[in-house]
Amino acid sequence: MAVIACIEDLKRLHRARVPRMFYDYAESGSYTEQTFRENCSDFQRLRLRQKVAVDLTDRFTGGRLLGLDARLPLALSPVGLTGMQCADGEIKAARAAQAFGVPFTLSTMSICSIEDIAAHSSAPFWFQLYVMRDEDFVDALIERARAAGCSALVLTLDLQILGQRHKDLRNGLTAPPRLTLANILNMMARPRWSAGMLGTRRWSFGNIVGHAKGVGDLASLNAWTNEQFDPQLDWRKIARIRDRWGGKLVLKGILDPEDAARAAEFGADAIVVSNHGGRQLDGALSSIRMLPSVLRAVQGRCEVWLDGGIRSGQDILKARAMGADAVMAGRAWLYGLGAMGQAGVTKALEIMRRELDVTLALCGERDIRAVGRHNLLIPKDFEGDWL
Secondary structure, eight states: OOOOOSHHHHHHHHHHHSOHHHHHHHSOOSTTOHHHHHHHHHHHHSEEOOOOSOOOOSOBOOEEETTEEESSSEEEOOOTTHHHHSTTHHHHHHHHHHHHTOOBEEOTTOSSOHHHHHHHOOSOOEEEEOOBSOHHHHHHHHHHHHHTTOOEEEEEOSOSSOOOOHHHHHHTOOSSOOOOHHHHHHHHTOHHHHHHHHTOSOOSOTTTTTTSTTOOSHHHHHHHHHHHBOTTOOHHHHHHHHHHHOSEEEEEEEOSHHHHHHHHHHTOSEEEEOOGGGTSSTTOOOHHHHHHHHHHHHTTSSEEEEESOOOSHHHHHHHHHTTOSEEEESHHHHHHHHHHTHHHHHHHHHHHHHHHHHHHHHTTOSBGGGOOGGGEEOOTTTTOOOO
């Protein structure tokens, strides 16, 4: 096997080993994919200040999220259909995160269920909730998360209506994939993936099948998920979920300063500056561009994390320097999972930790908690006013 030196190497291996529809599901945005691309390219516009002749011994790259010490200021973002990138993918990712020392977040639209993760890992994990029209089902998900020992609820706010992703439409995305000739040939060309899938019983949405009303087969499941996202989600419904959960609450999908101020006033423990990885509102600004205005609106009333465009340890440092308390990363670890299973998730985390450590040192810093705007060269138009 070729040397895996960076996240891009894992991405190439992921593409070679996973069927096209699932790789495309991970590596896509909505409509023109402008926001998807700019989540990464805007990080590249932030330049680092090199500093020398500094004592660089005993460097620290850890973080603290919701009172939890972590090896990095990073949590694994929730990603739907993870178990289609690799057999039992959510279980493998949770185990890798636990062993490495960072939080793992399970998606509502996971292949492995809440109970699967609880049975195969010993560390508390977080559960990400999509709000559905069926309030009884939402309540049941919350109770299942509580019973599984989840230590935080991550409530996603930016998926009331599903954004259009052209690649998913063209590929006819389903879980499991339909047995068309094109899909069969594509899967046969990925023997490692196919062998893994033949060795597991987890092929569909584990949190939904057998739990949601009227979902008795895969056809009805697809129809149900397309119809169930709740377009009426508002602060009243968010308050209802907060009160029913009663624990640590993270609001994900905040991109507007007014929404951020409302979330802080609402009492969220943390908010995640996110545009859903560029998969919802194409044409929105990148997460890193919106971070400064969100921070000004929040005024320290809750933790502020950034999600979107994190592909390296340098991105983690830049996000921290711009004021984020921590980051959430999705695609970076997903590339590793698709490439090498659990070992690939570990590899992705190790790559980012090493990159963060080296970059921290070359910027003349010993502690990630000490970085700030003094470590960056920021373009004059980066935070410019928009009419």
